[in-house]
Amino acid sequence: MGVGVKSLLVFGASSPTGQHIVEEALNNGWEVTIYGRRTLQKHSENSQITTLEGTLQDESNIRHAIRNATVIVSVIGPSGTTIKNTPFPGFYRRMFDIMREEGVRRIIALSTFSVPHPNDRFNFTCHMLVSMLRLFGHSAWRNLIDVAATFDQHGSDLDWTLFRVGFLKDGGPGQVIQGYVGDGKLGMGVNRVDVAKWVVQQASMKDAENLGDKPGISSA
Numbered sequence: 001m002g003v004g005v006k007s008l009l010v011f012g013a014s015s016p017t018g019q020h021i022v023e024e025a026l027n028n029g030w031e032v033t034i035y036g037r038r039t040l041q042k043h044s045e046n047s048q049i050t051t052l053e054g055t056l057q058d059e060s061n062i063r064h065a066i067r068n069a070t071v072i073v074s075v076i077g078p079s080g081t082t083i084k085n086t087p088f089p090g091f092y093r094r095m096f097d098i099m100r101e102e103g104v105r106r107i108i109a110l111s112t113f114s115v116p117h118p119n120d121r122f123n124f125t126c127h128m129l130v131s132m133l134r135l136f137g138h139s140a141w142r143n144l145i146d147v148a149a150t151f152d153q154h155g156s157d158l159d160w161t162l163f164r165v166g167f168l169k170d171g172g173p174g175q176v177i178q179g180y181v182g183d184g185k186l187g188m189g190v191n192r193v194d195v196a197k198w199v200v201q202q203a204s205m206k207d208a209e210n211l212g213d214k215p216g217i218s219s220a
């Protein structure tokens with residue numbers, strides 16, 4: 001890799017949100033590497049993308065992926081509301097160790113409003129959505145809480161941002177709003193294309209913002 005080249009490593013590139021992130025990053029001059037258990041044909045056929053396959057448990061493959069990354073983005077997570085033996089908290093914990101060993105500091109990862117923030121205020125719609133998930137999708141809710149605890153407890157010396165969303169939509173592009181639940185501005189829904197725009201903007205900042213924080217984002 002040449003001096004000054006920005007290399008983005010994306011986990012979850014096969015997801016609809018991840019696909020937008022890959023596209024946005026390429027459009028903004030990033031070199032893109034993707035790591036996942038499967039590779040979409042459009043990604044393997046794109047010579048601008050380095051594709052790596054492996055599981056979330058495969059330390060040597062993950063290390064290989066992380067080695068030359070400038071920024072890591074992760075939007076992996078359960079596709080539904082049931083998840084058995086969640087691999088995600090352990091994955092992030094292993095990733096943090098590898099990041100330290102390989103000298104990679106910055107990671108931007110997706111979370112949801114199920115994870116509270118001290119600046120959040122009561123919002124009825126959000127309260128109902130989170131309560132429903134906690135009740136009817138307890139394993140997915142638990143996974144979100146455990147992932148956030150992993151960042152808090154094991155990532156404190158790294159430059160992480162856990163951005164929170166409500167539900168993902170396929171509309172847009174629109175204006176991205178960053179804030180906290182119940183602040184009168186932040187909505188519950190965000191367009192996947194807007195997530196991609198926000199994430200790549202955050203990754204591109206010379207002086208990174210939202211370090212060690214969990215801001216919410218939505219689409220206007």
Ligand SMILES: NC(=O)c1ccc[n+]([C@@H]2O[C@H](COP(=O)([O-])OP(=O)(O)OC[C@H]3O[C@@H](n4cnc5c(N)ncnc54)[C@H](OP(=O)(O)O)[C@@H]3O)[C@@H](O)[C@H]2O)c1
Nearest residue numbers: 012013014015016017037075076077078079112166167168
């Ligand atoms: N849909 C919503 O409204 C909503 C709301 C809040 C949060 N989220 C979260 O937002 C993210 C993106 O959602 P989306 O709707 O765009 O796509 P999605 O289909 O939910 O994407 C899930 C991604 O995680 C990967 N993944 C899941 N389990 C994995 C495992 N055990 N090992 C390796 N990779 C695994 C999937 O890879 P494969 O393609 O290989 O399965 C895929 O790339 C997800 O993490 C989702 O949980 C979604």
